[in-house]
Amino acid sequence: MESNYVLSMKNISKEYFGNPVLKGINIDIKQGEIHALLGENGAGKSTLMNILFGMPVIHSTGGFHGEVFLQDNIIEIKSPMEAMNNGIGMVHQEFMLIPGFTVTENIKINREITKGNLVTTVFRNSKSLKSLDYKAMNQDARRALDTIGIGIDELTYISELPVGYMQFVEIAREIDKSNMKVLVFDEPTAVLTESEAETLMDAMVEIAKKGIAIIFITHRLDEVMKVADNITVLRDGELVKTLSKTSTNVIELAELMVGRELQITQKESEAEKKESNKPILRLKDFYVEMPGERVKGINLEVYEGEILGLAGLAGQGKIGIANGIMGLYESRGEVYIEDKLLRLNNPKEALxxxxxxxxxxxxxxxxxxxSSIELNIVVTAMQINNKFLKNFLGIKYWDSKGIRKCANDMIKLLDIRCTGATQATKSLSGGNQQKVCIARALVLRPNILMVSEPTRGIDIGAKKLVLDTLVKLNKEAGMTIIVTSSELAELRSVCDRIAMITEGKVAGILKPEDKDANFGLLMAGLDIPVEEGECL
Incomplete structure (x- = not known):
């Protein structure tokens, strides 16, 4: 019996090295439907689309379980070329255009139109000597560009286009393909201005009217409510819910994206912890030019003795904040540490x-x-503060005894699982390597510790140990800690406040116990009622 679906993905599961990232996902999409796919970073959206598009990372790591049907026929896509031959296209976040080619040449690449010439008239079997039919190719490119409502000249070179227009060329290339059945848009409005985003969404509707199914991956819930027909929400590799646009709203979608049971570690209750309103770190109109994580004029205060979380989706700027403060990427604006202005773009000054x-x-x-664990722990203190160095007749040499004692103290304090201080760092587990990084920072005796993605790439047991360590340092040493993480649930388990970073700015600041929906709304760049959060 035939279904009404152009694409069905049934019971899709995927593991990476024993870690399940997709757990029995089912998704059905009709011809001409715009189907939004929502979820936080790490929810499984990209992995699901990599399976659909036959990306090498899937098949080089053991493949996947489940079945993919295209127009009721089961298909096994082993490469992006096979996906395209089956009528599946993808508009990626990272542009795949050739700057030195024209718009037409990029749209028609690998699908060029040729025509005969004098040589092929003489040598009738010389197909390789045919000429490119630029007139026909330009007509096709113009038709595709007009479909999405973009008036750029098809003869313009890609290198001369603004970033937003490059996105439209990517889309025009896909819809120019004659067999297109399913088109995946992966965060297509991330690099667009507001007016360009409006044009794109209008174009999506026009494309869908031609019978092409669209999978729309985005974090902007207002865009979802504008163009999507149906919506699927993923969370932690599981399908939370599939629902129609007419039966939901942005509040429910935000809650579905981030809602989960929280595992509180050693965080103190509000009654136990004495809050400080004294700013120890202040950012004023702070910009950072970190590629992919630009900060665009942040104003933020960090209170003495708190654990502040910096949350947000990938590419929104949260990673850039600490890197900019530390002088690892060019920054401008004002940073005050206990009312003293920090000289920017100078890592040694920051330390x-x-x-x-x-x-x-x-x-x-x-x-x-x-190198050894002990060298990793002390190397920065040796370089910055001349610690663990002795001087004999003007010749400096390592204080081996002092280095060993310091390393052993840190191994004990942070419970670094190892055979001893001389063990090579590369032989440690990911969680213990992360603890060595923390130990190195602690040897400098910082007043403020900034930790970026502390649990990335480590197993669940190691994650808890690292988070417990941060809470212990805050609680017992009174250290002010700033944690930048893509794992919102982890931030909510250890932080006193969480600043949501969206499009390079602070969208708002919430308490960890605030509603799931509020976190989702700020993540999507939408406002929440002032009385429900400390919105900025």
Whole structure:
């Protein structure tokens, strides 16, 4: 019996190295339907689409379980080329355009139209010597651009276009394909202005009218409510709910995206913890030029003795804040530490001002993997503060005894599971490597510890140990801690306040116990009632 669905994904499950990231997902999409796919970072949206598009990362890691049907026929897509041949297209967040080619050449690439010439007239079997039919290709490109309502000249070079228009060229390339059945839009409005986003959504509606099914991945709930017919929400690799636009609203969608049972670690109750209203760190009109995580004029106060969380979706700027304060990326604006203005773009100045930093890239930035645990723990203090160095007749040498004692103290304090201080850092588990990064920062005796993505890439048991360590440092040492994380549930388990970063700015500040819907709304860039949160 035939169904009405152009695409069905049945009981889709996927593991990465024993870690389940999709757990029996079912999704059905009709011809000409706009189907929104929602979820936080890590919910499983990208993995599901990678399966649909046959991306190599899926098949190089053991494949997946479940079945994919296209117009009631089961298909096994092993590569993006197979997906395109089956009529499945994708407009990626990262542009896949050739800057030195024209708009037409990018739209028609690998599908060029050719025509005969004098040479092929003489040598009738010389198909490879045919000429490109630029007139026909330009006509096709113009038709595709007109479909999405963009008036750019098809002869313009990609390198001359604004970023927003590049997105439209990506879309025009997909809809120019004659066999298109399903088109995936992955955060298509992320780089667009408001007016460009409006044009794009109008174009999506026109594309759907031609019978092409659209999967619309976005975090902007107002856009979902404007164009989607049906909506599927994923959370932690599971399907939470599929519902029609007419039966829901942005409040419910926000709650479905982030709602979950919280596992509180050692966080004190409101009655136990004495709150401070004294700002220890202030950011005023702070900008950071970190690629992919730009900060666009943040104003924020961090209170002495608190754990402040910085939350938000990938690419919204939360990662850039600490990296900018530490001088790792060019920044401007004003940063005050206890009312003293910090000299920006100077990592040594930041460290000397009482700041500690644990990078999100512990392998690339945070650790010397081939070196011992003890060297990793003390190396920054040696370079910045000349600690653990002795001087004999003007010759400096390592204080081996002091280094060993410091390392052993940190191993005990943070419960680093190892054979000893001389063990190579690369042989530690991910969670213990993260603790070595924290130990390195603590040796500097910082007043403020900034930790970026502290639980990324480590197992659930190690996550709890790392989070408990941060709470312990805050509780017992009175250390002010700023935690940047994509894991909202983890922030809600340990933080006193959580600042939601959206489009490079602070969308609002919430308490961890505030409503799930409020977190979802701020994440989507929407306002919530002032009385329900400390909105900025």
């Amino acid at each position: 000397n001002s009482g700041l500690g930093f644990v990078s999100e890239d512990r392998r690339g930035v945070g650790l010397l993997l081939d």
